[in-house]
Amino acid sequence: MIIRILGSAAGGGFPQWNCNCRNCADVRAGKPGFRPRTQSSLAVSRDGKSWVLLNASPDLRQQINDTPALGSLAEGSLRNSPIKAAVLTNGDVDHIIGLINLREMEPLTVYGSDRVLATIAANAVFNVLDKGKVARRELPLDQPTNLAGADGPLGITVTAFAVPGKVALYLEDASKGANFGSEAGDTIGLEVRDEATGKAFYYVPGCAEVDARLGERLKGAALVLFDGTLYTDDEMLQAGLMPKTGKRMGHISISGPDGSIAAFAKLGVARKIYVHINNSNPVLNESSEPRKATEAAGWEVGYDGMEVRL
Amino acid sequence: MIIRILGSAAGGGFPQWNCNCRNCADVRAGKPGFRPRTQSSLAVSRDGKSWVLLNASPDLRQQINDTPALGSLAEGSLRNSPIKAAVLTNGDVDHIIGLINLREMEPLTVYGSDRVLATIAANAVFNVLDKGKVARRELPLDQPTNLAGADGPLGITVTAFAVPGKVALYLEDASKGANFGSEAGDTIGLEVRDEATGKAFYYVPGCAEVDARLGERLKGAALVLFDGTLYTDDEMLQAGLMPKTGKRMGHISISGPDGSIAAFAKLGVARKIYVHINNSNPVLNESSEPRKATEAAGWEVGYDGMEVRL
Numbered sequence: 001m002i003i004r005i006l007g008s009a010a011g012g013g014f015p016q017w018n019c020n021c022r023n024c025a026d027v028r029a030g031k032p033g034f035r036p037r038t039q040s041s042l043a044v045s046r047d048g049k050s051w052v053l054l055n056a057s058p059d060l061r062q063q064i065n066d067t068p069a070l071g072s073l074a075e076g077s078l079r080n081s082p083i084k085a086a087v088l089t090n091g092d093v094d095h096i097i098g099l100i101n102l103r104e105m106e107p108l109t110v111y112g113s114d115r116v117l118a119t120i121a122a123n124a125v126f127n128v129l130d131k132g133k134v135a136r137r138e139l140p141l142d143q144p145t146n147l148a149g150a151d152g153p154l155g156i157t158v159t160a161f162a163v164p165g166k167v168a169l170y171l172e173d174a175s176k177g178a179n180f181g182s183e184a185g186d187t188i189g190l191e192v193r194d195e196a197t198g199k200a201f202y203y204v205p206g207c208a209e210v211d212a213r214l215g216e217r218l219k220g221a222a223l224v225l226f227d228g229t230l231y232t233d234d235e236m237l238q239a240g241l242m243p244k245t246g247k248r249m250g251h252i253s254i255s256g257p258d259g260s261i262a263a264f265a266k267l268g269v270a271r272k273i274y275v276h277i278n279n280s281n282p283v284l285n286e287s288s289e290p291r292k293a294t295e296a297a298g299w300e301v302g303y304d305g306m307e308v309r310l
Numbered sequence: 311m312i313i314r315i316l317g318s319a320a321g322g323g324f325p326q327w328n329c330n331c332r333n334c335a336d337v338r339a340g341k342p343g344f345r346p347r348t349q350s351s352l353a354v355s356r357d358g359k360s361w362v363l364l365n366a367s368p369d370l371r372q373q374i375n376d377t378p379a380l381g382s383l384a385e386g387s388l389r390n391s392p393i394k395a396a397v398l399t400n401g402d403v404d405h406i407i408g409l410i411n412l413r414e415m416e417p418l419t420v421y422g423s424d425r426v427l428a429t430i431a432a433n434a435v436f437n438v439l440d441k442g443k444v445a446r447r448e449l450p451l452d453q454p455t456n457l458a459g460a461d462g463p464l465g466i467t468v469t470a471f472a473v474p475g476k477v478a479l480y481l482e483d484a485s486k487g488a489n490f491g492s493e494a495g496d497t498i499g500l501e502v503r504d505e506a507t508g509k510a511f512y513y514v515p516g517c518a519e520v521d522a523r524l525g526e527r528l529k530g531a532a533l534v535l536f537d538g539t540l541y542t543d544d545e546m547l548q549a550g551l552m553p554k555t556g557k558r559m560g561h562i563s564i565s566g567p568d569g570s571i572a573a574f575a576k577l578g579v580a581r582k583i584y585v586h587i588n589n590s591n592p593v594l595n596e597s598s599e600p601r602k603a604t605e606a607a608g609w610e611v612g613y614d615g616m617e618v619r620l
Contacts (some may be wrong), residue, residue: 016388018382019389020382020387025384030489061349062371072325072338078331083327103322124429
């Protein structure tokens with residue numbers, strides 16, 4: 001199985017259009033040790049020919065152009081694409097708007113929770129994906145789903161599972177209490193399994209907490225791509241960027257006693273990669289102490305174009 | 311006034327993700343004489359400091375990153391952007407989805423017709439633009455509107471005018487007759503005037519026909535950026551790409567007795583630039599006969615990053 005990080009940044013990307021924080025200013029100026037990053041998305045393939053997108057970021061057109069394997073094939077028909085399916089982990093615009101790029105009558109299957117599919121149905125802009133060509137299939141929680149494109153099965157099974165989190169920002173409803181109307185399944189992780197080899201990895205780009213249930217699930221995994229939004233829970237507050245903590249945004253931090261480094265310490269995961277990294281995160285500076293501490297703890301910091309084979 | 315083409319391609323861009331036509335295959339392969347193009351958008355500024363977007367394409371994040379003048383300023387505050395306003399010419403996803411990139415609480419004014427603003431209001435994904443920060447202002451037809459950002463006037467006046475055209479594809483309603491429910495103002499052109507110098511240009515990225523009224527308006531203009539979607543009315547049909555003519559899609563062709571070269575021949579426009587160029591258009595091949603004929607007729611073929619001063 002080939003796993004390729006198309007976009008390793010959180011919403012807004014790196015740099016973020018309107019952000020002049022140290023990190024964004026440095027990457028915009030081309031300072032060494034800073035690498036631009038597009039927004040959160042992976043591509044997965046069993047054979048290198050048919051690909052599945054895990055999330056569809058607003059940067060998808062650029063990501064396809066930067067990834068020759070995802071472009072229309074010169075040896076194919078007049079209209080063709082190696083992208084056969086897209087699996088959406090939540091309704092964040094960072095994860096769904098890229099679907100708009102997948103129009104032009106190309107057969108495709110879009111998988112998402114009932115809530116994500118309802119969001120797509122409720123926004124007419126997504127009607128540019130012709131319903132006669134682009135199937136929308138519900139991805140039920142805790143049930144293995146054999147992914148298929150219009151031409152048939154893709155040899156990849158995905159199992160969605162709820163993780164601690166929060167509903168997408170623009171769908172928050174303050175009248176619905178402390179969790180803003182979030183429901184189980186608003187934030188999901190994916191187990192992605194190669195049906196031929198049985199090998200699997202986990203993709204959890206948004207997660208508020210590694211609770212006992214999630215820890216049990218990830219224990220001993222060969223590979224986890226995990227929420228690396230923030231290094232410290234209050235880094236956006238401290239930087240004056242946003243009056244919200246990571247906890248309020250539904251994102252666990254990397255460091256600290258409640259952070260993901262600590263939570264994964266005893267899980268025995270063979271390879272651990274941070275994705276969905278916010279522009280405020282000091283690990284984006286390759287010579288920073290947080291970056292060194294993160295790598296010393298056995299984690300890799302994902303980057304656009306990074307490829308893992310399993 | 312500085313006019314910069316951010317994206318010179320029609321919807322889908324060049325190459326288009328799923329297209330293996332000769333043009334797309336050649337540009338994807340990096341063949342000389344073919345230049346990649348992002349989707350339709352301009353940026354305009356009177357002083358080079360404050361900018362107005364004319365349409366917001368799905369490629370906007372990439373376009374901002376490719377245009378240093380549009381990035382957050384290193385000498386500015388922690389969060390800042392030179393982009394102060396966006397003017398939308400219609401509800402095509404190619405022209406509105408880029409707004410999604412302009413979130414993160416940055417003050418901004420979005421101008422559009424009542425129909426375009428209604429489309430944005432009806433699609434909750436656009437709620438990521440905080441209504442308290444991002445003003446949505448109606449752009450009335452045939453009335454000069456002095457553009458203003460949150461900090462004040464921008465020194466640019468825009469006058470929207472209806473041009474022959476069609477409602478956005480995903481809003482078509484076949485039950486409403488031959489024009490699919492299109493209404494006056496679904497496709498507009500813009501006159502953009504520098505309030506200090508009085509100089510003006512016209513931006514008409516979609517147009518089905520240069521009728522007498524439009525011809526009268528454009529007569530003697532200093533600069534027109536015009537719909538260059540197709541070279542011949544049936545080129546997509548002929549190439550097997552789409553069972554629709556340009557006329558059906560609401561786009562005049564460049565060549566032929568009903569084309570824009572012929573229509574502009576006697577208008578005395580000083581500088582004429584094609585934008586919104588579809589990937590099927592042979593003018594994208596710099597060594598093609600259609601390209602030579604277009605240039606011989608006094609037209610320029612717009613490209614991403616092209617800058618004109620007026």
